[in-house]
Amino acid sequence: NAGVTQTPKFQVLKTGQSMTLQCAQDMNHEYMSWYRQDPGMGLRLIHYSVGAGITDQGEVPNGYNVSRSTTEDFPLRLLSAAPSQTSVYFCASGERHRNSPLHFGNGTRLTVT
Amino acid sequence: GQQVMQIPQYQHVQEGEDFTTYCNSSTTLSNIQWYKQRPGGHPVFLIQLVKSGEVKKQKRLTFQFGEAKKNSSLHITATQTTDVGTYFCAYATSNTGNQFYFGTGTSLTVIP
Numbered sequence: 382n383a384g385v386t387q388t389p390k391f392q393v394l395k396t397g398q399s400m401t402l403q404c405a406q407d408m409n410h411e412y413m414s415w416y417r418q419d420p421g422m423g424l425r426l427i428h429y430s431v432g433a434g435i436t437d438q439g440e441v442p443n444g445y446n447v448s449r450s451t452t453e454d455f456p457l458r459l460l461s462a463a464p465s466q467t468s469v470y471f472c473a474s475g476e477r478h479r480n481s482p483l484h485f486g487n488g489t490r491l492t493v494t
Numbered sequence: 495g496q497q498v499m500q501i502p503q504y505q506h507v508q509e510g511e512d513f514t515t516y517c518n519s520s521t522t523l524s525n526i527q528w529y530k531q532r533p534g535g536h537p538v539f540l541i542q543l544v545k546s547g548e549v550k551k552q553k554r555l556t557f558q559f560g561e562a563k564k565n566s567s568l569h570i571t572a573t574q575t576t577d578v579g580t581y582f583c584a585y586a587t588s589n590t591g592n593q594f595y596f597g598t599g600t601s602l603t604v605i606p
Contacts, residue, residue, distance in 0.1 A: 416596070421503065423582060423598035424537070439593060471536060480525060482539035483584070483594060 382407050387472050387486035394462040394493045402457040402489050404472030410484070411477040413455040417441065417468040418488075424471065430455055431477055462493045497521060498585055500597030508605050513570040515600035517583035524586045526566045527594065528557060532579045540568075573604045 388403045406413065414429035426439030430449040444466060446458040455474075459466060470489045475481040498519045507513050517526065525544045529537040541550055543559035543566060550557045556569040570577055583597040 414593070421598065423500070424584075424596040426593060426595060429593055440595070473537075480542060480544065482527060482542065483529075483537070485536040485538070487536050 384408065385472055385474055385484050385486035387470075387489050389489060390487065392489060392491050394459070394491065396462060396464060396493060398462050400459050400462065402459075402470055402472075402491075404455045404457065404486060405453050406455075406472075406474040406484070407453065408474060408484065409452060410474035410481075411452065412481065413449065413472065413474045414439070414483070415445070415447065415455070415457045416471045416473065417466075418471060419468050427457065427470075459491075464493045467491060467493045498523075498583065498595070498597050500583055500600060502600055503598065504601045504603070506603045506605060507573050509575060510572050513573050513577070513602055514567055515581050515583075515602075516565065516567045517585070517597050518565045519585065520564070522563050523566075524563075526559060527584045528566075528568050529582045529584060529596075530579050531582065531599075535579075537582060570602075573602070575604050575606055578602060578604050 385406045411432045415427040416424040418424050425441045427445050428447040430436045433449050433452050436447050472486040473483040475483045498517050500517045527542045528540040531537045541557050546563050547561045548559040554571045558567045580599045580601045582599045584594040586594050
């Protein structure tokens with residue numbers, strides 16, 4: 382099993398550009414989520430999904446879109462990149478019940494200039 | 495959101511000293527998980543606490559969940575250089591459903 386796979390590992394964007402961060406998991410997890418990590422602020426929840434076709438907002442959803450067409454994939458879209466979106470992005474998955482541990486991908490380091 | 499405070503933000507210890515990080519909430523938590531993130535890596539699940547007053551041990555690591563389920567601690571006995579990293583608590587509340595929110599983390603440096 383590959384677990385949670387994120388691509389790309391690194392990305393540099395110019396302000397205003399759009400892009401999609403990919404996340405795929407092969408553990409048949411219903412729950413998937415996106416976090417961003419900034420120095421001193423821990424991990425902040427952007428969006429999450431409890432199953433195919435179901436998504437919802439987390440703490441910091443502005444500027445990001447998600448969709449969940451399959452159980453395996455949960456892409457994160459930046460519509461118009463801004464320097465404030467420079468961060469490390471982590472995708473995490475888990476079983477749907479609240480006691481399930483989260484499995485994280487290796488992260489995507491995004492720089493917006 | 496960020497209703498849990500995690501302290502301290504940074505901790506430097508000599509190898510062999512003990513280390514403790516705390517998560518404190520203003521509201522009752524449903525459960526709490528602890529994660530470790532090595533420098534340049536991703537968070538890795540360590541343990542989950544669910545019951546009031548629960549204590550769990552993993553070798554030199556001791557995890558506690560407060561009686562009121564509003565605070566938790568991670569204690570490392572006799573730190574080693576392999577303990578270096580950032581430790582996060584993650585929590586869910588009755589209002590958050592499946593979502594886990596993370597504390598701000600404690601960065602541990604172990605001086606050989």
